Amino acid sequence: MATTSLGMPVKFYQVGSFAVGNRLVDPALRSVQSGQERANALTSGHRACQGCGEALGARYVLDAAMRASQGRMVTVNATGCLEVFSTPYPETSWRVAWLHSLFGNAPAVATGVAAGLRALGRDDVTVVAQGGDGGTVDIGFGALSGMFERNDDVLYVCYDNGGYMNTGIQRSGATPPAARTMTTQAVGAEPGNVFGQGKDVPRIAMAHDVPYVATATVADLRDLEAKVTHAMSLRGSRYLHVLVPCPLGWGTASSDTVKVARLATESGFFPVFEAEHGVVTAVRHIRHRVPVEEYLRLQGRYAHLFRPERRDDVIARLQAIADRNIERYGLAGPVAALEVGPVGRAGALIEEGAAPGARVREV
């Protein structure tokens, strides 16, 4: 890398790859979302709540998939918020080929679509399936596992907001411990959701040895787009797990959706990584590590940990989860904000304007 006479790297793009766009970066290296020509797969007028993380995440994912597939893709949707707020009969917000069947069968329907396309000889059309954590972690789990087992040619995207939100915020298998939901009230000695339950579907997917598993959040667009683009370049079963904060269910301000997702990763509570064939290949390192308390404090579903009295014991158990993630995935690795690596995925955040797979040129 070229350096200045003061030994400083030349490459510095003001907001680097943190912001959605960057006028200082080569247009070819800019994000899908920064483009005026983005697909807007989920368009305006949908009925998601103010500041909905899932609506944001779905547009991020599908716009990137649309660009990667050049528009030739079919989307299969499980029941859930995403389906309900986007498609109240006869209106729809989708600007992609989109199919909805039942709550629990999206992976199976996607498998069928992929099989049908193969039977038609259409190997140019890809299949993306998507659902919330309820439809993925709980209700559609059997179908998902079957899809993985058969290595069907589908990219499955789970938007994880940690509960059944549109039916009134019930607990799911992805609800984190201690969180209050309507079915895990903040009462008793161990208020909120119990510790030690729930399913870590990204790791379960890895156990199926599928070609690609990744996690991402709506707080890191470049990383998310890079992962979608990479996943779309592969065949077989691929699984992407996206953390999408829910202002309603989490009790967060509608303006804090991205901020709270950022704190989830910066605290280590939600690990961002990618794995190929069951092996972790890259992680998104923490930039400015924060105690998990900073993540919890913004959320009404954890309010009982701070009042009427502080529950340091519970906070410590949640901190232990974050610490274990940091250790397991090596999240605390050095972040060299000015270094430029060869590949954009996972490391996208720490690279200055790096696009997926692109070698970043010297200025």
Place this chain on the structure above:
Amino acid sequence: MDKPFAITLDVGSSLANHTGAWRVERPVYVELEPPCAHACPAGENPQRWLYAAEEGAYEQAWRRLVEANPFPAVMGRVCYHPCQTACNRGFLDEAVGINAVERFLGDLAIERGWALPVPEVTSGRRVLVVGAGPTGLSAAYHLRRLGHDVTVRDAQTAPGGMMRYGIPAYRLPRTVLDAEIDRLVATGVHLELGARVGDVLDAEREGFDAALLAVGAQLGKRAYVPAGEAARVLDAVTMLHDVAEGEAPHLGRRVVVYGGGNTAVDAARTAKRLGATDSVIVYRRTRDRMPAHDSEVAEAIEEGVRVTWLSTIRHASAGRVLIERMVLDETGFPQPTGELEELEADSLVLALGQETDLSLVEGVPGVSVVDGVIEVDDDLMTGRPGLFAGGDVVPAERTVTVGIGHGTRAARAIHAWLGRADVRPGVAPDADTAADVGTASDVGAAPDDGVGSGGDEGAEPGQLGAHPLTGAQVPGADAAGNPPVATFDQLNPWYFADAPHAVRPRLEHARRTSGFEEVVQGLDVTTAQYEARRCMSCGSCFECDNCYGVCPDNAVTKLGPGARFRFDYDYCKGCGLCVQECPSGSILMVPEVP
């Protein structure tokens, strides 16, 4: 229409559903005042020219810079950069090196020979500027740009005032000063040197429509220091002036400088360069109370200048001075202790402040001089209509930067004055016939070149910060509608990549004291660009696309490069995500119904 089984309605788009009706607050784009621009006494808006420099458009950056200040290469060296003190980046890591980039642009302009704009119109009005220092030349530049015929008279044989005769060459090389003055004069300013103006009324009679007094403070203040006949005592202003003229005074090997301002430091550092082995500053208070700029003091000490704090000089004689130790009382004022001490000194240089020579306005009706400075109104006009004054001759901080700012302000006021129908020097305009042309804002104002405008919410001058529906002002705007200064807590610093400040290299101090070579070196092209890109664009959209990206409702329209964005209020639900995630704090939420 043939529909599938059980389907009775056509497929419709959700675009029919105007979710904007949910909103109780709406986001609006605003253009806040950047703290650097707010702090600049010379009226620059560093953010605007840094924006161009970020893209490597250095000539455009320089052209924006010289809209306010014709001396970037000088200012990039001698300005104490209040912009950097105000810079919000200081809260994140270190302030942006605005001054270093300014110097880089100034030097590049000299190297490439970029010319200042020459006026296309001629007003037919004549203005006299007395004094070719920073204030006079800055005023001449702006008046010339506005089409006026400007004559600058100066008593010295070379122009520049204190820039030439006060600031030593190791801080401001004369080639740089000459280049910037020549470029300014080339816009058509009549420069008359060696032309002392003895009486301003005589000059007025020559047919000038207005005059600006900017003669500076050229006299060293003579505090009474008892001195023996053989003692060599001189004042710092004269000494620096003589050095600038190439007539270095004989100071001897041991030099004592008395005073605590920048001039004292300049004198001590100059003495060192003239061959003094001992150069000692005697100052009556402590370092934290010293008026000299901290970096100057630090550089002086690095070069071997010593400072004797809490001391006053009681007596000077041949070869030595007698100093008395002081203590600070509870109000911070130094009080004598009676403890005396001797210092060896071949010469004593007094740097106790400067005074003005205002003999040229003596007896001029209406002009009032109080405490050695001329009283002026907000437009820098003296009590005599058409006679203006600025820089060190009016009450103000005495720096080059302030002087240049006064020049700009005076030019603006003179231009407005000349726009009146019946302008005659010394005569107040008749209220009935006065026609205020209202073009004062032309001076140093930004032309509309696509940056700093665009978007239809609040970005246009005039409707700045106004509520788009009700016209209500954005909270914090003053009565005139001026936007508030962007503060650090309005920014989202997460987005700014970690990047420390590119420090300008300094000459190794071994080389420094041997001559008048420039101490602080400039940035190279890549480092300057890197430094410019550290700007966080406080309160101004820099098209990072965050609002466009983070809207879950796709309710932000991207208008294309330079044109910024527009909210689609049919669909904006008012979640506030764009406000929260805007790095530069240029979106505000306002109540839907105030």
